[in-house]
Amino acid sequence: MDRRDFLKKAATAAVGLAAGAVIPFRSARAKGPYPNDELDRRFGRKAGAWVPSCCNMCGGQCGIMAHVVEGRVVKIEPNQWNPNNFSNVSDDFFGHLDPKNGLNGEARICPKGNSGIMALYDPDRLKKPLRRTNPEKGIGVDPKWKEISWEEAIGEIADRLKALRNKGQAHKTVWISEDHSFTHIQADFMNLYGSPNYYMHSNLCDTARKASFKMVVGHDRPLCDFMHTKYILLFGWNPTSALKWIHLGRIIPKAIEQGAKMVVVDPYLSDTAAKGHEWVSIRPGTDGAMALAMAHVIVKERLYDEKFIQEWTYGFEELKDYVSKKTPAWAEKVTSVPAKTIERIAREVATTKPALIDVWSGPGQHTNGVQGGRAIAALNTLIGAWDAPGGMLIPNNKGNKHVEVHPDETATKTLAEPYLDGHDKLPFGHKSGNYTEFFRRIAKGEKPYPCEFLMVIFQNPMMAVPGTKAVEEAFQKIPFTVVVDTMPSETVQMADIALPGSVYLERYDLNTHWVTWPVLALRQPVVKPLFGQPTEYEFVALLGRKLNIKDTEGKPFFWMGRESGKRVENVTKWYEEFLSGEIKEGEPKMTLGELKKLSGAVWVSPKGTEYRKYAKPLKPEDLAKAVTEDGSPYRPDVPAGTGLYDKPKKDKGKRIGTMWKSPEGKVIVVKGFDTPSGLCEFYQPKLADKKDFRGRPVDPYPAYAPRDEQPSAEFPLYLINWKEAAHTHTRTWNNQWLRDLRSEAPLMIHPETAKKHGVGEGDEVLVESARGSIRMKAHLTRRIHAEVVGAQHGAGHWALGRFASASGKGQHPGFLNEMRFDPLSGQACHKEICVKIRKA
Numbered sequence: 001m002d003r004r005d006f007l008k009k010a011a012t013a014a015v016g017l018a019a020g021a022v023i024p025f026r027s028a029r030a031k032g033p034y035p036n037d038e039l040d041r042r043f044g045r046k047a048g049a050w051v052p053s054c055c056n057m058c059g060g061q062c063g064i065m066a067h068v069v070e071g072r073v074v075k076i077e078p079n080q081w082n083p084n085n086f087s088n089v090s091d092d093f094f095g096h097l098d099p100k101n102g103l104n105g106e107a108r109i110c111p112k113g114n115s116g117i118m119a120l121y122d123p124d125r126l127k128k129p130l131r132r133t134n135p136e137k138g139i140g141v142d143p144k145w146k147e148i149s150w151e152e153a154i155g156e157i158a159d160r161l162k163a164l165r166n167k168g169q170a171h172k173t174v175w176i177s178e179d180h181s182f183t184h185i186q187a188d189f190m191n192l193y194g195s196p197n198y199y200m201h202s203n204l205c206d207t208a209r210k211a212s213f214k215m216v217v218g219h220d221r222p223l224c225d226f227m228h229t230k231y232i233l234l235f236g237w238n239p240t241s242a243l244k245w246i247h248l249g250r251i252i253p254k255a256i257e258q259g260a261k262m263v264v265v266d267p268y269l270s271d272t273a274a275k276g277h278e279w280v281s282i283r284p285g286t287d288g289a290m291a292l293a294m295a296h297v298i299v300k301e302r303l304y305d306e307k308f309i310q311e312w313t314y315g316f317e318e319l320k321d322y323v324s325k326k327t328p329a330w331a332e333k334v335t336s337v338p339a340k341t342i343e344r345i346a347r348e349v350a351t352t353k354p355a356l357i358d359v360w361s362g363p364g365q366h367t368n369g370v371q372g373g374r375a376i377a378a379l380n381t382l383i384g385a386w387d388a389p390g391g392m393l394i395p396n397n398k399g400n401k402h403v404e405v406h407p408d409e410t411a412t413k414t415l416a417e418p419y420l421d422g423h424d425k426l427p428f429g430h431k432s433g434n435y436t437e438f439f440r441r442i443a444k445g446e447k448p449y450p451c452e453f454l455m456v457i458f459q460n461p462m463m464a465v466p467g468t469k470a471v472e473e474a475f476q477k478i479p480f481t482v483v484v485d486t487m488p489s490e491t492v493q494m495a496d497i498a499l500p501g502s503v504y505l506e507r508y509d510l511n512t513h514w515v516t517w518p519v520l521a522l523r524q525p526v527v528k529p530l531f532g533q534p535t536e537y538e539f540v541a542l543l544g545r546k547l548n549i550k551d552t553e554g555k556p557f558f559w560m561g562r563e564s565g566k567r568v569e570n571v572t573k574w575y576e577e578f579l580s581g582e583i584k585e586g587e588p589k590m591t592l593g594e595l596k597k598l599s600g601a602v603w604v605s606p607k608g609t610e611y612r613k614y615a616k617p618l619k620p621e622d623l624a625k626a627v628t629e630d631g632s633p634y635r636p637d638v639p640a641g642t643g644l645y646d647k648p649k650k651d652k653g654k655r656i657g658t659m660w661k662s663p664e665g666k667v668i669v670v671k672g673f674d675t676p677s678g679l680c681e682f683y684q685p686k687l688a689d690k691k692d693f694r695g696r697p698v699d700p701y702p703a704y705a706p707r708d709e710q711p712s713a714e715f716p717l718y719l720i721n722w723k724e725a726a727h728t729h730t731r732t733w734n735n736q737w738l739r740d741l742r743s744e745a746p747l748m749i750h751p752e753t754a755k756k757h758g759v760g761e762g763d764e765v766l767v768e769s770a771r772g773s774i775r776m777k778a779h780l781t782r783r784i785h786a787e788v789v790g791a792q793h794g795a796g797h798w799a800l801g802r803f804a805s806a807s808g809k810g811q812h813p814g815f816l817n818e819m820r821f822d823p824l825s826g827q828a829c830h831k832e833i834c835v836k837i838r839k840a
Helices: 003-010 036-043 090-096 116-120 150-166 183-193 207-217 248-257 271-275 287-300 306-312 316-323 328-335 339-351 369-382 409-415 435-444 468-477 536-546 571-585 592-597 620-625 685-689 736-741 751-756
Strands: 049-054 063-069 072-078 130-132 145-147 173-177 198-200 231-235 261-265 278-280 355-359 453-457 480-485 497-500 509-512 519-523 602-604 643-645 655-661 667-670 717-722 747-749 764-768 773-780 788-792 833-839
Touching: 072 116, 116 736, 150 453, 150 497, 150 536, 173 183, 183 198, 183 409, 183 536, 183 571, 207 369, 231 287, 231 339, 248 261, 248 271, 261 271, 261 339, 287 316, 287 328, 287 339, 287 369, 306 369, 328 339, 339 355, 355 369, 435 468, 509 571, 519 592, 536 571, 571 592, 620 655, 747 751, 747 764, 751 773
Parallel strands: 049 519, 173 198, 173 453, 231 261, 231 355, 261 278, 453 480, 480 497, 717 788, 747 773
Antiparallel strands: 049 063, 063 072, 130 145, 130 497, 509 519, 519 602, 643 655, 655 667, 717 833, 747 788, 764 773, 764 833
């Protein structure tokens, strides 16, 4: 449909999409019956309304302005008041901020953000609740859907949940969701209902990185200060293309313009590596070995930050001893990176001030990912990069605050049951759970108990969890599954009831942005839900009302307004009070209505980015309330190294300070690092007392060990995948605008490798692992390591929509993988696959 057709439709009443697609215009001018002045009057920048909100086309949640004309979204632009669209450090943001006009057109948005209109008006969206009539489930099996009403759907779901709760089996309900969108209300529902099994997307993404940094510096998501650095070393991260926050696409090139050198270590020459000064091609899963060899050079040549090491670290001597044999020559054999290259980069990063070193999901999605990331984090410690300008910053990203709920006696009993996925058995497990182990246990029928009811919201585990055939088997064994999604995904095809979800342009959320100082932005509906469907949070509230869920005081939680304290009939109004309460309890200390009125609907703390927060003395009011780990009140004679908490640790107390010995020998109270010693830790002797998921002791050193699956004579090649700007995971392959940018995902093969295996450009290739085989189109390129083949992640759909499921555009590697996860953090291992290839 061209712009003229769109304008004709827009001139009629605002209708739903049941009759077909509504595709917004792309060009600035149109052919057709309307004169240009009429177009400008009706659809120009001054027509309609510009509504501030936040994107959700990926997990970055950047700010947007939606242009709404005659009830339709016709354009999306970046929000000129939102730091997430510009920079993650405050001096850069405030230095460009105009009090009247925000960032004056300098804010950015990525291709996915621009294409959000196509997600809203996708002709293949789910529109009505559906009930499965075919009892058989499986890949390619027709569910034989029957349309039902929302009342019927909610009634049946509530009846099944109520039956489980009445039998004392609420814990046999599992709920999985995206890790950002309306998670608090879902967690509240599960707590009040009585199941401990609420899991989120993070364990499919970056829990290995979280664990790595938590072990060293006590914080699970430090951020790079690209704007002030002079040297950037990235391991397996593609931030200028696999965009999570659009500001990365600005501040990294800006850093290079300002003279910073960028080196990227990756098996694939990504967009970021292409923008850098040097690409270091490395074998997958060996990044930790390179980091240890770099540490060997830095320690041996005394290039480390001696002052920082003396004052703020623990275990340096132990690390020094450990890396003494981790030479660049040793690492070369492991990584394929020349020893001289490792030596040179180590010297450069240690002698260029300031510098930063980071790693993200790529190296983490292997069974040795946590310890590899820990070795990389240790490099930042050696050069004193933590919380320093131009280094790795520990963000102060306060925003809204979740108000804890208190379940009744019935719920409390079943909440005490063990987690079905066993993530509490992981020494560095994350609250997001472990999807891989959950589905494996269900498929194999293993303890502790079966899953009787599965709720899936905004997730597609059939394509997102390693080992697709085993995931299929698990779904076949779950008695009842409900899936809420906007699209008829592969997981929707396994559902017993499928419910149409909302696109982010139709709903609320609060976004505590991942910049380095407190910022809170509002996602708000810019149009009403197209099909009259309740949003996901309204569905949860309606379900809670149907079940008559109450808290420990006997109050009906999903009826009582958080602000008014009164019964609220309208579920949207109820949720607005829910959000307003979180904002008032959080850092902004304002209401939802007040947040809406701010420029860009974004609250930005004027305090800005703070550096070296670890050395900051505790405030007197915090010190007055401080207790030691066992709950004893703080005393000035508490020994150095003692941690101080806001309440006893057993009561989920948060560490707020450390007794620190200054260079002058005085013991004073500072914020410190949230580690056992209050310092950055190279070595943790108590880790040897912990066991990983397989029962093995955790190494107290940031040790390198080969990942579990290695190339062999039969399967000699590594198979990896990566993400790029055109798509988000498996979500966006039906989006027509994004498919214009990238419609296929061929198998990247090095020319020498292709020649060895008899493969030519464009050939159809059979890719085989020990678990299965797929067919892919070959693309020969020197952008990939000669021992590695790979492709962009997310293609290979057999559902989702008519465009995504078109054949010949890529294949899904989950058929080649097995249900494997990192035994320290539970991170799903998407990239640990070895294959052989041949011309089909």
